[in-house]
Amino acid sequence: MTLTFYAALSVSPSSMRKTFARLEDGYGSLEPLENIMFTPISGGEKAHQTIRELNDHVGINIMFDSGGYEVQVGNKTFDELQAYLHDFYGENHWGHRYVLPDNVPVSQDSSEVVQRKVEQTADISALFYRQMPDPLKPRALAVVQGHTQDQLQHCLNKYASLDGLQHVGFGSFGTSGVSNGVNMLTTEAYHNLEWAVNQAHEAGLSVHAFGVGGPTSIPLLYHAGVDSFDTTSWMRSSGYGNVFFPFKSRYNASHRTKRGGNLLTKDELPHIKAETEHECPFCQEMSQLRSSRWNRIMHNLIVIHEMTNRVEDMTREEILKAMDEESKYRRRLKKVTSSNKSEVSI
Structure with missing residues (x-):
C-alpha cells in the first residue's frame, strides 16, 4: 500500500x-x-x-x-x-x-x-x-x-x-x-x-x-x-519551538515554552538522530533548531515526508519498536494490532 x-x-x-x-x-x-x-x-x-x-x-x-x-x-x-x-x-x-x-x-x-x-x-x-x-x-x-x-x-x-x-x-x-x-x-x-x-x-x-x-x-x-x-503540523508545531523525529513524540528545541514536548539538548541531538536514522541539512547543529523557526519548519517537513515513505517498508512490530514507549498512539496501535490478531485467530 x-x-x-x-x-x-x-x-x-x-x-x-x-x-x-x-x-x-x-x-x-x-x-x-x-x-x-x-x-x-x-x-x-x-x-x-x-x-x-x-x-x-x-x-x-x-x-x-x-x-x-x-x-x-x-x-x-x-x-x-x-x-x-x-x-x-x-x-x-x-x-x-x-x-x-x-x-x-x-x-x-x-x-x-x-x-x-x-x-x-x-x-x-x-x-x-x-x-x-x-x-x-x-x-x-x-x-x-x-x-x-x-x-x-x-x-x-x-x-x-x-x-x-x-x-x-x-x-x-x-x-x-x-x-x-x-x-x-x-x-x-x-x-x-x-x-x-x-x-x-x-x-x-x-x-x-x-x-x-x-x-x-x-x-x-x-x-x-x-x-x-x-x-500542517510540520509548520504549526515549529512555531512553538517543537521538532519532530521519525516515530517519536515531539521535542522542544527552542527552550522558550512549556507547550512543547521533552526538551532537546545539544548532547541528546546526535543520539536521537542516530536512533531514528534521520539526517538532514537543517538539523546538523543544535543551534540551527534552537534559534531558527525556518530550520525547524524545514526539518519537520522532511521528517514527515521521510516517515511517510519509511512506514511502507516496515512491519507493525518494527514500527512499535521504533515508537516511544509512552506514546498514546503507540499504545493505540499496539491495542488495535492485538485486537486484529485475536479476531484472526478466532
Whole structure:
C-alpha cells in the first residue's frame, strides 16, 4: 500500500515562496512538497496567484481543500462556502483534487446537530458533484462525515451512487483547542476511520484523511489503510519551538515554552538522530533548531515526508519498536494490532 503526504500550506504568499526556496536550496529537492493542500477560501488573490505560479513552474499536485474548517470555526456559513467553491472550481481547472463542500461536526455538537450536518454534507456534495464540469469529476473528493457508522455509511452510500466519483475523504476526527480547530485521532475516530476505509475500498474509492499527521499518528493512518493524508503540523508545531523525529513524540528545541514536548539538548541531538536514522541539512547543529523557526519548519517537513515513505517498508512490530514507549498512539496501535490478531485467530 502506498501512503501519500500532502503538505498543507496556509501561509502568506511570501512564506509559500520562501518554503519552496529554502527546501530547494538546503535540501536539494522539492520532493517533500510535491503534493500540496491549499484552501482557496482562506487565501486572497495574491495567494491564489502564488500557488498557481508554483504549480506552473515546479509541477506540484494541488489538492484544493473545501474550507470546511472555516465553517467549523465560524468564519463562514455553509451557504457562503458552497457559493465560493462553485465559482472558484468553475474558473480553475488546473488542480489535482477538488474537495467538495462539507459541514464539519465537532465534538461538542448534539446528536441532532451532528445528524443534520452529516445529511447536509452528503446531499450538498452529491448536488455539487453533479453540477461540476465533467473534466473535474474524476478529480473530485467527497467528504465522509459522522460520529456513528450509520452516519458514515449514509455518506458512503450517497457517494458510491455518483457516477465517476473516485475519491472520498474522512473528516470526522475528534476536535479540541480554540474553536475546535485541532483534529485528534481518538480511539473512536480511529475505529470509525478504519471501518470507513474498508467500506470505501470495497466500493473502489480511495480515502484521504484530513488534518492529522504528526510523527506518531502516521503509523495509525497507515495501519487504517488510508491512501493519503494532509497536515500542517510540520509548520504549526515549529512555531512553538517543537521538532519532530521519525516515530517519536515531539521535542522542544527552542527552550522558550512549556507547550512543547521533552526538551532537546545539544548532547541528546546526535543520539536521537542516530536512533531514528534521520539526517538532514537543517538539523546538523543544535543551534540551527534552537534559534531558527525556518530550520525547524524545514526539518519537520522532511521528517514527515521521510516517515511517510519509511512506514511502507516496515512491519507493525518494527514500527512499535521504533515508537516511544509512552506514546498514546503507540499504545493505540499496539491495542488495535492485538485486537486484529485475536479476531484472526478466532
